[in-house]
Amino acid sequence: MDKIDAIVVGGGLAGLSAAYRLADAGKQVILLERGDAPGSKNVTGGRIYVDPIRSYLPDIIGSAPFERHVVREMITVLDESSAVAFEYGNEKWKHEPFMSYTVLRAKFDAWFADQVAAKGAFIISKKKVDDLLWEDGRVAGIRSGNEEIGAHVVIAADGALSFLAQKAGLRQPHKAENLAVAIKEIYQLDEGTIEQRFGLGSEEGAAGLYMGSVTGGLFGGGFLYTNRDTLSLGLVVGIGSLVCSDGGFDAPGLMEGFVNRPEVQRWVRGGELREYSAHVISEAGIGTVPKLCTGGMLVAGDAAGFALNLGLTVRGMEFAIASGVMAAETAVEALDGNDVSENFLSRYEKKLRESFVLPDMETFRNSREVLDRQRFFTVYPRFMCELFDELFTIGDKPKESLYRTAKRVAKKYVLNMETLKDLLAARKL
Amino acid sequence: MTKKVEEKIALNAIKNDTKSHITLNQSICAGCKERMCVIVCPGHLYSLNEETGEMVVEYAGCLECGTCLIACTHGSVTWDYPSGEYGVQYRFG
Numbered sequence: 437m438d439k440i441d442a443i444v445v446g447g448g449l450a451g452l453s454a455a456y457r458l459a460d461a462g463k464q465v466i467l468l469e470r471g472d473a474p475g476s477k478n479v480t481g482g483r484i485y486v487d488p489i490r491s492y493l494p495d496i497i498g499s500a501p502f503e504r505h506v507v508r509e510m511i512t513v514l515d516e517s518s519a520v521a522f523e524y525g526n527e528k529w530k531h532e533p534f535m536s537y538t539v540l541r542a543k544f545d546a547w548f549a550d551q552v553a554a555k556g557a558f559i560i561s562k563k564k565v566d567d568l569l570w571e572d573g574r575v576a577g578i579r580s581g582n583e584e585i586g587a588h589v590v591i592a593a594d595g596a597l598s599f600l601a602q603k604a605g606l607r608q609p610h611k612a613e614n615l616a617v618a619i620k621e622i623y624q625l626d627e628g629t630i631e632q633r634f635g636l637g638s639e640e641g642a643a644g645l646y647m648g649s650v651t652g653g654l655f656g657g658g659f660l661y662t663n664r665d666t667l668s669l670g671l672v673v674g675i676g677s678l679v680c681s682d683g684g685f686d687a688p689g690l691m692e693g694f695v696n697r698p699e700v701q702r703w704v705r706g707g708e709l710r711e712y713s714a715h716v717i718s719e720a721g722i723g724t725v726p727k728l729c730t731g732g733m734l735v736a737g738d739a740a741g742f743a744l745n746l747g748l749t750v751r752g753m754e755f756a757i758a759s760g761v762m763a764a765e766t767a768v769e770a771l772d773g774n775d776v777s778e779n780f781l782s783r784y785e786k787k788l789r790e791s792f793v794l795p796d797m798e799t800f801r802n803s804r805e806v807l808d809r810q811r812f813f814t815v816y817p818r819f820m821c822e823l824f825d826e827l828f829t830i831g832d833k834p835k836e837s838l839y840r841t842a843k844r845v846a847k848k849y850v851l852n853m854e855t856l857k858d859l860l861a862a863r864k865l
Numbered sequence: 866m867t868k869k870v871e872e873k874i875a876l877n878a879i880k881n882d883t884k885s886h887i888t889l890n891q892s893i894c895a896g897c898k899e900r901m902c903v904i905v906c907p908g909h910l911y912s913l914n915e916e917t918g919e920m921v922v923e924y925a926g927c928l929e930c931g932t933c934l935i936a937c938t939h940g941s942v943t944w945d946y947p948s949g950e951y952g953v954q955y956r957f958g
Binding site for chain 2 (some may be wrong): 470471476542543561580599612617619622666691716
């Protein structure tokens with residue numbers, strides 16, 4: 437079989453980064469994307485942290501069409517009818533280099549694909565990869581419909597579901613407890629309205645997190661990001677939590693309840709709904725990262741389970757870009773040395789260990805286990821809301837001292853063994 | 866007021882294939898009590914046809930998240946991405 441140097445499956449950030457680097461190194465590379473164009477099947481919550489990845493793709497990160505740089509974090513803790521909100525802003529975030537940006541993937545990925553094509557990679561859209569080709573026990577290309585394309589190296593960047601990693605025997609079928617489903621809505625508002633409503637300067641953005649009763653007490657939370665002239669609003673819920681719940685929740689119903697909360701409506705009111713999307717997210721941390729290579733094949737990005745939810749920060753895109761670049765660098769070395777064996781390609785894992793990708797995943801190995809404690813989504817939000825309710829309420833009876841009030845509410849919710857256990861567990865965060 | 870889920874999905878750009886990319890094994894579905902597919906699908910695409918007693922999935926509105934495949938622990942759901950050219954095309958993402 438005739439073989440080209442490399443095939444990249446999937447036009448997301450991992451795949452585009454890999455193809456960019458391969459083409460930059462002068463290798464023949466074909467990127468296959470099942471959507472109309474790279475980006476058209478991709479969904480993000482909305483924010484990318486650029487510091488970890490600047491050095492991997494300086495030209496891309498330096499000129500990408502991001503939406504707004506984030507200057508403010510908003511956290512809202514909710515019970516059924518009230519909410520406590522915090523904000524953190526820092527003047528330094530208003531000056532370059534900016535730490536994080538909100539982003540819309542259809543736009544960003546399509547632009548990125550143009551840069552990849554300009555480097556000389558071939559991008560073929562509307563092409564779904566159905567299977568892998570094998571030769572002497574190694575991956576030797578792909579099959580799409582009746583068409584077969586041979587390649588010395590295949591980089592599987594086919595997203596969180598990654599059927600290719602499964603077909604290559606690198607991972608087991610997915611389990612519900614390891615993934616969450618995200619539902620997202622895009623609301624259009626004009627730029628001025630967004631800046632006025634959120635108190636932002638031109639180009640500045642805000643990021644919001646919502647936790648507590650918006651998930652009906654299930655693992656997960658809501659998010660809100662300001663884009664240039666749209667808002668990204670979404671809810672993430674653990675699939676395992678949904679499966680095990682008997683609360684009569686369904687995913688779209690939880691989303692509807694979230695959107696209708698006054699704490700959300702205050703931001704999106706008057707906005708026109710433009711898109712309704714959904715995507716799964718790996719939530720299990722390093723525990724479910726598959727084997728990362730086999731002879732002739734490397735796995736990158738979401739397909740490799742590279743995503744990290746620490747509650748306050750949720751990351752995936754940086755891992756995708758960095759792992760895509762490192763997979764490509766490994767492939768370039770393998771092609772140059774004419775050795776695409778599993779043994780040689782395992783250098784990829786070494787590179788990942790020497791970068792931020794695997795160390796970050798390792799450091800926060802237990803974050804899911806800690807965050808998955810139900811009281812974080814039920815008892816503590818209720819405690820906070822009730823405490824503030826009592827502190828702010830002036831009734832017709834003489835008011836109790838503030839300390840007594842706080843102690844009474846704390847006793848009701850948090851001065852117990854369960855809280856102690858949660859605190860002990862939190863040491864692993 | 867907020868829109869119904871089907872009205873929300875109607876806002877998306879979707880090109881539908883004539884054949885479904887999701888198939889259900891009705892003999893497995895018949896013995897299923899949990900019907901997790903109904904609960905987890907963000908598009909609310911799964912329902913029970915009361916007359917035939919069979920589970921129905923409206924593949925045409927699929928958002929391609931794959932949650933049903935993961936949530937159906939009985940293994941009734943056979944799910945692949947729609948073939949190239951078809952399915953949802955996100956304009957924002």
